[in-house]
Amino acid sequence: MKPEQLQSQLTRVLSEAISGLRDPRVPMIVTVERITVTSDYGIARVYVSAMTGDMEDLLDALRGARGYLQRQVADQVKLRRTPTLEFHAVSDTIL
Numbered sequence: 865m866k867p868e869q870l871q872s873q874l875t876r877v878l879s880e881a882i883s884g885l886r887d888p889r890v891p892m893i894v895t896v897e898r899i900t901v902t903s904d905y906g907i908a909r910v911y912v913s914a915m916t917g918d919m920e921d922l923l924d925a926l927r928g929a930r931g932y933l934q935r936q937v938a939d940q941v942k943l944r945r946t947p948t949l950e951f952h953a954v955s956d957t958i959l
Contacts (some may be wrong), residue, residue: 865943871899873941876907878949881936882912882926889925891917897954901947908937908947913954926951 881897891914900909914922926933930949938946 866924867901870901870905870941870943874899874901874910874947876938877937877940878910878933881933882925885925887929889917889921891915891922894922905943905945907946907950909950909952911952911954919953919955925953937956950956 875896875898878899879894882890882894882896893916894912894914897911897913899911901907910926912922912926930951934946934949937949
């Protein structure tokens with residue numbers, strides 16, 4: 865699978881899974897802005913943004929739900945090995 869295909873599939877799966885999280889620290893609307901995967905597909909860096917709420921709380925909640933979110937990816941994206949998810953705020957990066 866090409867990196868672009870993987871990134872678009874991960875974006876779709878994670879957007880859906882994050883919107884289904886029942887955590888008060890996760891705002892109603894969280895946008896998965898982009899995903900970058902390492903060349904060996906071992907790590908997927910997920911850049912998220914939200915209009916409301918505390919970004920640190922959101923990132924803590926996502927890191928806490930990492931196991932659940934990785935299971936969603938494993939179930940829906942056909943890969944030999946599921947990448948480890950890392951969550952970052954979009955503002956952490958220089959555009």
